[in-house]
Structures are given as structure tokens and as C-alpha cells.
Amino acid sequence: MSAPISKRGRIARWALNLFAAAVLLYLFTPIIWIVAFSFNEPAGRFNIAWQRFTLDNWRDPFSNQGLTEAFVQSLRIAVLSTSVATVLGSMIAIALSRYSFKGSGPLNFLLVLPITTPEIVLGSSLAAMFLDWDINRGFATVLIAHIMFQVSFVALTVRARVRGFDWTLEHAAQDLGAKPLRTFWKVTFPLILPGILAAALLSFALSIDDFIITLFNAGSLSTFPIYIDGSFKVRFPPQINVLATTILLASVIVMVVGLLWGQRSRRQQS
């Protein structure tokens, strides 16, 4: 800091910091509710009024069969769609950042489009096409839909991550006699892997949480969000809060591990 800070300036700084803290608190308000109510013993079928503290819900998170099945279905879809989308999306990202070629402008545009299209349009148009084909909507159509929006997402995320990648490393490897494929697996892939993993994790989260696009293409299939929506009108078991908290904890752990890993590799580089 070059200039001394006046008293008024200091108050302004504190006010701004306080505001930021308040915003963080606001972001966590519903999360606190979700976690707290996973320890609630509901009076009726709706877990929305605080009764008393219990650990029963956590002891028995899978007691609600419909919910468990929906949750497993969501996990299966997320695993499958993320695997396919990560491969397809990373291939696009590598093609776009590694090579300069004709037609990359319009292709970039095509990639951004699905992200700037409202989900309701993505979901309804895809469902309209499946109806038009006389295809029964279910597991396969949901999978197709998820891969569709994940491909763009993975491609753009990985491309942003490999923007500063030094592609001459590949030349170096090839000058030393490595074949192109070997070069890719031994040199390029390990270096861009963190970016690919980050994109895969985020798109996994997108898939598990997707409701709007899934609703249009699910037919009678029940996923975690669809089950919550369907059951909310008749019952809201505390197991929903338990599973939601579990997802939250898992993501926090993955994030912390990622952060530590990133710090370690940065320290190794320097």
C-alpha cells in the first residue's frame, strides 16, 4: 500500500469485508437448514418443522426404498454420462487447442451454444425429438441428454485449462524418438490430466443435480432430483437431507484433496 489509509477509508474497508462475510452466511443459510434437519425427528411425513435431535436418520439412510433406488439410478447415470462426456469433450478440447485448422471458429460457436441455451429448451427439444422418433423415454434418453450438455461443458473447461500448455514438449519427445501415441500417453496426457479430472468432477456434479432436462426425458424413470420433486407434495423424509448432506460432504472432501494435491504439485514444480 502506497498511500496511508484514512479513518473513513478504514471504516469503508471493514464495511465491505463485513458485507462479504454476510453474503457468505447468506450462501450457507439453506445448507445449515439441510444439515440441521438431517438430525431432526419429524412429527409427520414432512420433515420441515423442528422437533427434536436424533441420529436415527443417519443410522438408517437407506430405509426409504424409492429414494434409495432413485439415488442409485442418479449415480449410475452420472458415472456413465461423465465417462463418455469426459472422453468426447477432452478430445474436442485437445483438437481445438493443439491444432489450428479451418472451421474452428464455427465449431467453437457450436460448443458454446448448448451452454447459453436455457435448460428448458434443451430438455423440451430433445424430448420432442424422441417423441417424434416414437422412442420410449427412460434411462437411455436421460443418459443421452446428460452426455449432450456435459460434452460442451467438459470441452470448454478442459480447453480453458490447457490454454497455456506448452505443446513444443511433444516435439521434444518426438525428437527423442517417441512415436506420436507414446508421446501423447507419456508426455501430454499426464500434464493435462488435472484439468480433465476437474472438468469430469464438475460435470459429474452437474449430472447428479440436473432436474429440468432430466424431467423432460425421464419418462417413468426416477432419479434423485425427480424423486424429491415427486415426493415433496406427499412426503419429505429426513433421509433426503441425509443423502444431500452426504453429497455435500463427499464434494467437500474431493475439493480439499484436489486443493492439497494442486498445492503439492505446485511446490514440486517450483
Next chain:
Amino acid sequence: MAKAAAIAGSTDPPQSRERRPELIGVGSLLGTGILLTAIAARWVSGVVAIGALALVAGAIVTLVMVALTGSPDTKRKLAPYGLLKPGMLWLALFYLAPLVTLFRLSLSTLPSRFAVEAEFDFNFGNFTRAFTDFGPQFTRAFIYAGIATVLTILIGYPLAYVIAFRGGRYRTLLLGIVVIPFFTSFLIRAIAWRSLLADTGQVVQLVEAFKLSGLFETLGIMNNGRILNTPAAVIGGLTYNFLPFMVLPIYVSLEKVDPRLVDAAKDLYSTSISAFRKVVLPLSIPGVFAGTLLTFIPAAGDFVNALYLGSPGTTMIGNSIQDQFLVQNDLPLASAMSFVLMAMITVFVLIYSKFFGTEDLT
């Protein structure tokens, strides 16, 4: 189409040998993309469709053959197209073709009230009905999304600013804290807000405890002592839901601002406020621009917040589309409504980027 397929079929004259691999790459990609879209959207059908499918297969086989048998140089030139192809065809088949189908259906007619199959007959009536029957829903969607976007800027900018300039070594951690709440299902978050904002909920109790009801009523946030089921609740839900989409891009653009620029401005006797206005703010406009798109577009099409936090008087166009499509089964009308929504958003994006646009959107 035929031309692209012909190129893919490698019938071009030998003098263009230099550019041939690229032509095969572009032609094969474009040709298969267009053909697949056409088949999927049922522009072509029957024998023509089978012929078109054969062309698609031929183009792919040609690309693979040329790539396998070609010189290393040819291989290198074809590599990007081979890498692009699977993903791009997926997008052609499951993003572009559905949009074409949607457009065709929006101009179709259901022969009877209970028919499923709509017939294409250039029926513009669906578009007229979309405007006349659902005018208020369109208006609400854009007003709610607009207000929510402004609110996310007002709330998100200071937060991004504090993290970027005062976060120090905890910047990544703070960003993580911003994102963590969004790893729980957003339906459950909406339900949480519903419970918090309910008449007996904690928020209403707090407001009453601090005797702020009068203030909230005049601000239009409360209506007869209620917050839930008011427009304010829906807008609040949208604001909450899309806040990180505003904070992250603004943070990214603020992070690139060199703090020494601010010091330089102050050395030249600028006040803190004008240093912010003249130096930091202009440099962060790209972030605000990207954040606005990432917030406004999904917010305008959202129906979950209106469903959980609103009332029949606060339905947005997303609710109506979902209702027409999944409940009333009026596919042509729902398609027309989706199409109008998309067209309006596109117009908005074009106008908006004309004023605030930056080159590096992605």
C-alpha cells in the same frame, strides 16, 4: 450436402493435393453433421434417409481410411477432425437436430385434442397463442430474471472484490466456500428456502422480532405478513441460485487486475472511489458481462423457483412450457413457446453484447 459428400468420397481433382487432407476433414465433418441432423429431424425419410445414412458411413470410413493409409503429414492434418468428430456429431444429433424438430413441431397442428402425432402445415397459430395466452408469463420471466441478475451483481461484485483483493493466500479456499453450497441438490435448496421463508419460518420470525415488517411491506418484499408465494420470494430464489455464476466470472476478471494500477492511480492523487471507478471497474466489465449471461439466460427459463417459492400469480414461462409439454401434451404449442423464449433470449444477448460485448466470451 451432396458436394460435401462428394469431397468426402475423395473424387476431387489431383491438383488440390496439398489441401486434400483438410478438405476431407472439413467435408467429412460438415457432411456427416448436416446429414445426421437432417435424418434425425426427419427432413429426409425413407429411401433418401437410407442413402444419406450410407453417405454418412462412407464419409466416416473414408476419413478413417485416409488417416490410416496417409503419410504422417496427412495424419497430422486429419488428427483434429478425427478428435472432434465423435463429440461434434453427438451435438449435431442431440442438440441441433432437436432444435430443428422443435421448430417443425412449432409450425404443426394436432389433428384432434387427444392426438399425439402432430402434422406439419405451417401453422403460425401456435406462435400467436404463445404470445396472446402467455404474455404475462413471458413478461414475468424476463422481469424476474432481470431483477435477479441486477441483484446478483450488487451482491456478488463486492464479494468477488473482497476475495480477489483481500483474500491473499486464502483466495482459492474462499472461492471453494462460495461454491460448496451448490454441491447439494438445487431442489433441496429450494425446499430449504421454502421452509425458511414460510409463514412460521425463521426468516419471517426474524423480521417480526426486529419489527421490520413495515419496512419489508413498503419495499414490496412482504405481502400481508407473508414472504413465501410473493414475487419477492421467487426473485430471491433465483438470485440465490445463480449467485456463484456471477461471483466466479467477476472474480476471474478482477484477479487479472494488477493492484499496482490502483496504487499508480492513487499516486496521481486519485481518490479510492475514483480509482475504483476509472481503473478496476472497466477492467472487470468482461466478468460482469459473462456473469450476466450465465445468470440471466438460465434464470429466464427457470421454473423450479417459481414452482417452490411462488404462487399461481407468479408463474414464469418455464412453468407454462413444462405444463403444456408434460401435462397438457400440447406439443406444438409448447414447442412454439420454447422457440419464442429462445429467440427472445438470443435477441437480448445480441443487443447486450453490442453494448457491453467483449471478444473473449469463452
